[in-house]
Amino acid sequence: MSGPDRYQWRRDKDGLGVWEHRGKVAVAGVGHSPVDRRWDGVSMDKTLGAYSILACQKAMDDAGVTPDQIDGVICCDSHIAGGSGGSASQWAPRPYFPPPYDSEWGLTLVNAKWLIEQMHLPNVKFAPTGVPTISEMVGMAAQAVGDGVCSTCLVIYPTGNLEGRYRRGGENADDYARGARQWTAPWGNHGGNDFINIFPHGQYCRKYGGKHDDLAPFVVNQHRNGLLTPWGYNATHNVPQLTVEDYVNSRYILNPLRLWDCDRPVNASAAYLFTTAERARDMRQKPVYVLNHSQHNFRKRSTQEDLDEIEDWTDRAARRMYEGAGLGPAEVDIFNPYDGYAPMAQFFLEGFQWHGVKRGDAFAFYAGDIRVEGPHPFCSSGGNLGNGRTRTAMYTDCIEQLRGTAGARQVKVRAETALGAFTTPSSGGWIMFGKHPS
Amino acid sequence: MPKLIPVPDALSKPFWDAVNQRRLVLQHCAACNRLQYPPQQACQVCNSAASLTWKEVEGRGHIAASIVIEDGRLNRRMPDQPYNLAMVTLDADQRVNFYSNLPGTPPYKVPVGAAVEVMFEEVAPGQLIHEWRVVA
Numbered sequence: 001m002s003g004p005d006r007y008q009w010r011r012d013k014d015g016l017g018v019w020e021h022r023g024k025v026a027v028a029g030v031g032h033s034p035v036d037r038r039w040d041g042v043s044m045d046k047t048l049g050a051y052s053i054l055a056c057q058k059a060m061d062d063a064g065v066t067p068d069q070i071d072g073v074i075c076c077d078s079h080i081a082g083g084s085g086g087s088a089s090q091w092a093p094r095p096y097f098p099p100p101y102d103s104e105w106g107l108t109l110v111n112a113k114w115l116i117e118q119m120h121l122p123n124v125k126f127a128p129t130g131v132p133t134i135s136e137m138v139g140m141a142a143q144a145v146g147d148g149v150c151s152t153c154l155v156i157y158p159t160g161n162l163e164g165r166y167r168r169g170g171e172n173a174d175d176y177a178r179g180a181r182q183w184t185a186p187w188g189n190h191g192g193n194d195f196i197n198i199f200p201h202g203q204y205c206r207k208y209g210g211k212h213d214d215l216a217p218f219v220v221n222q223h224r225n226g227l228l229t230p231w232g233y234n235a236t237h238n239v240p241q242l243t244v245e246d247y248v249n250s251r252y253i254l255n256p257l258r259l260w261d262c263d264r265p266v267n268a269s270a271a272y273l274f275t276t277a278e279r280a281r282d283m284r285q286k287p288v289y290v291l292n293h294s295q296h297n298f299r300k301r302s303t304q305e306d307l308d309e310i311e312d313w314t315d316r317a318a319r320r321m322y323e324g325a326g327l328g329p330a331e332v333d334i335f336n337p338y339d340g341y342a343p344m345a346q347f348f349l350e351g352f353q354w355h356g357v358k359r360g361d362a363f364a365f366y367a368g369d370i371r372v373e374g375p376h377p378f379c380s381s382g383g384n385l386g387n388g389r390t391r392t393a394m395y396t397d398c399i400e401q402l403r404g405t406a407g408a409r410q411v412k413v414r415a416e417t418a419l420g421a422f423t424t425p426s427s428g429g430w431i432m433f434g435k436h437p438s
Numbered sequence: 439m440p441k442l443i444p445v446p447d448a449l450s451k452p453f454w455d456a457v458n459q460r461r462l463v464l465q466h467c468a469a470c471n472r473l474q475y476p477p478q479q480a481c482q483v484c485n486s487a488a489s490l491t492w493k494e495v496e497g498r499g500h501i502a503a504s505i506v507i508e509d510g511r512l513n514r515r516m517p518d519q520p521y522n523l524a525m526v527t528l529d530a531d532q533r534v535n536f537y538s539n540l541p542g543t544p545p546y547k548v549p550v551g552a553a554v555e556v557m558f559e560e561v562a563p564g565q566l567i568h569e570w571r572v573v574a
Contacts, residue, residue: 084511167511175443175514182444183476186567187537188523190511199525202503206550255506255520255546299482302475302535304525306502 009143012295021146023437026280026287029273031058049106055271064284072126072150077111086169126150135428139293141274201343203307208360212256226386228408233388261342263384270392292324295429314351325432329353334418336394339383394420466493497556504548538570
């Protein structure tokens, strides 16, 4: 049942050329659980495991696939808060429940083995362990289907959140800084994507002009797009539309990083069904083809990434993706980079030169019309900022825009190609989708 | 300031031993003639382990960027909030950078671009860390 853990699936080098499976793999199903702020510790139909099963069922229903047809399951089995999750991401030492919730599996962690057992999937032959996050899982699935390792593959990304302060436990509660943290934590860097980007963001503002609060139009628009996303946290919890005034008056976290530059941790799960383009054509939905996937893992030179490195890395990631997809910036219709901390999206926007935006132009671009009904529908998903820290809105929006099923978020411009990611500038991956296989 | 206490390991022990003697000693790759910090098993550029030696450097740098931590996640640092967290580049090799709380510089008053010099601060009995202060 387990797949090859050492399967070489990544496209993480420069100059790999056009992806050999371009247009031969497709996404045929999408499923989202409800998005809750936290699991309440009581409702067994709302656990991370229950929500992952629900997301899988929805993705399978969306595609019209039955359990016996699933032969691949790729599930991320780590806490999104990492080693600092503390009580918000680990159930123990609280007492467990009757099976299948008699351990962390299903409560705060989900993996392929647990899902296969609970969902009674009889024909799974590819279920790798130790899989990375959604940024790379979608690439792994696309490559596995293209290579014939499996043909009908579920990709599941659970994001758990329990009661308690997020990232206020584990190593962040320690008096000692061990391992790589000996170089960062003594001075106050608790680790995370916020720190990766806030210093280069400051350098960006000084180099190109502008100020931190020039992010306001972007953040406000992310919340607007989130409210147009029926399954997202904001839309399902009556979160009022954020205003520029709200934004510029919000408290600081890592000054100048504001509260509204941060995404809201949630308890949710999402699933996608990858299959061959050929099979997808017989399934329930219009196929959305995979035109390329790429990954990157750039090493910083020293303690803190600087603007030069971030710009170099995003330039290189863009070149890899465009080369493998056989497309250029002008041919990308939908662009959903990661926004899990607002002062990061500008690096991707400019690196990928979407809608002609060059280095230093992002703030002016944000001040223009980036609404979904406008000419530059940037981040039409609403991302994490508009939907909660699901890290999946970017992928779902790409798929829905190409299907033409994005509802109130459906863009008015051409929607035939879509580029999405959950990635930091230093590590992660991108995936390019197409309405057509070539 | 109750800073977290670094725990030296086999790779970092020479660095922290030097810090505890109030010296700033970084890895140097003889093949590339580059400094490297934090220490690694091999040179990040040429991947040579044999070319790496420890070299004492002059503790002078400049502030490249700075933030103020108002709502951090480190329990031990909560009483210090708000406090500066600056990125300091080393004059001897600007590709090398360090974090600093800039002792003596009030929060929100960081002169980005200013010159700094290394200093050492005790975070636990017998354990110093390297810090940086603005040069008057």
